[in-house]
Amino acid sequence: MILDVQHRVHDAIAQAVARRYGLAEPPAFGIEIPPNRALGDLAIPVAFQLARMLRKPPRAIAQEIAGLVGPLPGVRRIAAAPNGYLNLYLDRRAYLLARLKGEVAPPRAPAVRTIVEHTAINPNKAAHVGHLRNAVLGDTLARVLAFRGTPVEVQNYIDDLGVQVADIIVGFRELERLDLGGVQRTADTTRFDHHCWDLYARVTEWYDGQPDRLALRGATLHDLEHGIDPVASLGAFIVDRIVRAHLQTMARLNVFYDLLTYEGDIVRLQFWARAFEILRAQGAVFRQTAGKLAGCWVMRIEEGGEDREGAPGTAEPVAAGDDGGPREKVIVRSNGVVTYVGKDIANQFWKFGLLGRDFRYRPFLTQANGAPLWSTTSGPGDRSAPGFGRAERIYNVIDSRQMYLQALLGQALRTLGHPEQAANSIHFSYEMVALSHATARALGYESGPDDAKKPFVEVSGRKGLGVKIDDLLDLLAGKAASEVAKRNPAVTPEECARAGAQIAVGAIRYFMLKFSRGKLIVFDIEEALSFEGETGPYLQYAVVRANNIFHKLRERDGIGEAEVLARVEAAPDEELAEGDAASDHSLWAIVYEASQLDDIVDQVVRSLEFSALAKYAFGLAQAFNAFYHQYPILNEENAARRTWRAAGVAYVRAQLAAALELMGIAVPSRM
RNA sequence: GCGCCCGUAGCUCAGUUGGAUAGAGCGACAGGCUUCGAACCUGUAGGCCGGGGGUUCGAUUCCCUCCGGGCGCACCA
16 A cells, blocks of 8 residues: 555655745645656645745745655655656555565554444335445445444344335235235245235325225234234235345345344334433423424424534535424324334434343344344344444435435434434435436336426336346346357356356446446446446456466466566566656556555545545556556566566456455456 | 535546546547457547636635526425
8 A cells, every 4th residue: 555655755745844944834735646657656736835935936846845855765766847746756666566465454444333224125025226226335335344444234224114015015915815825825936026016016006096095004004013913924924025035136236234123123122112211301302282293292403403524415404494483303293103213213322322222133044145144133032143233333325315314313313412423323325316218118117298308217116117126137147148158158158157147246336336426327228238338347357357367377387376476576677667667558557556446445435435446446447458458468578577567467456356346346257 | 495416528427635738438430359358459539627706826626606407305214
């Protein structure tokens, strides 16, 4: 990593500036990376700041400083650029050797106990592309945090008592006339979540046909919440099967969890009752006696909440009363039923260990990555369960439409005297995924006049309008597998299928990560099916090519990567010489670019913006492909150059593979 | 009405601690497979960075304002 070099350089320059110009406090300056290698490897713009102070041109100042700074370890030379930049040229040989020998460990973040909650799909139908963005962002966040040594616990919240589950129960009972046994048979003989997808859309239509049928939903929801059979058993069965289906879909995408948190357990273990005691005792909620909210327990919404630093997208919504009075959010309805917000407050309190209660836990299943997945339970718990919750920081991955509710969580924490936890309740917000008109049409959706005006069509589980993740993966994997087979006639169908599945995941995850999270994604099936240009498969292809070089090296010369690394130290290093290779496609250029990963990860965690990681990986793959094209590696006649190229490629490949791993993308053996 | 997000090349988007000639992919056009794999590479064309003010040595980036689009502001989740 270059952070250590950066620190030394920064300190040395700061000292030189302070000494030369008699400044107690030299101006703050950053260290940049010049746009190309000909301009050096590090750049310092400090002369610009000093120029006004000293009434001297930046160039003169830069020259003075350059002359003053003595030799720095790891830096070969320092030069003043005509425009006033100080450009530093690193000791390339030492830089690369240190990395090849694994002497440069990535910086560790402070061990802040962190929870990432994501996915949280209503367990009543198959997962679609909207859920896909959530899960990929959440999973990547967890990977990136863990990369820096942050202890991360990934939770998936299951709303097993919600309206949507009630609706699917109504569907099975009223439209399919099935009891528990019948539903079980259906589950065993269909792709159950997909079956429910269609049934859910039918239920919605059925309600629309005769609005008094909604009473059935209300009654079903009541029975569900109170555990009354047959609704409760039916609900429990459906939820369990759908959750397992979702987990399988997510496992295909390399998305895994530590804990499933069931809303039902929050209710049965009286978490809400406890949270309510706390809220009421502190006066955070009160019973409204007048107006249209009479009889409800409400929380007053802060007007223009105080400034909070934090990640973008976490700002307070400022709710101004439209009728002049302060606005209030209902926490407990007049009929005594707690709202979603109330349950979420209880859950957030528990996550921070502020509730004074805990769930009981049971093992749910063993995931495809070998890790156990636990579930909350209100039945008997398993004593060997690890400790969950008690986090210091929480990322809730939810789309931007729920910003208002997420802000209420922070407010509740602040009101109850937990400003630190409030500041560490981070709404990882992102814009939704919609469908292009072409894709909506391909799904058989006829857009109405309202849709035509908009540039996209909104996904709707209720209408059954959306691209299911499984279908998308099937389509991509099939296409990729046949491409692999076409290019590799000798490869077995099984291996083609395996590679196809990995390529499908690469395509889909990269597609979800390359946009910044504030950008609405208009999902177009044709676009998502592309394997060329800035796509996941392009990245995978670059690594596969690099791997092939080492396969060939072993085949042809009988030497492995370890031997290359052993030989490189003794080999003359003109391959890295400055004049020889100032090009942006030189070995040094790609090695240096590859070494930026740790900085990128740092930036990603600060900004919560994965597009930076995606672009880094793509740019590196691009640079590698260009290098690969321009410079022979195995066929280079000069042995020293050959060795250095192979060693450099080994490093680039490792860094690129690490970046892919952070994005949850595997490298196929062939493609 | 209030709040949040978006507006950069024909299309889709990067550019997030303010810095060197504003980048990429796709599409268009012109090239490159007898070589470590062409899911690749090289080149050309294409930009009042939505408009206007301001701060700064320096603004796509920060502030104000206006325009256009999206989303939210339930006794739904």
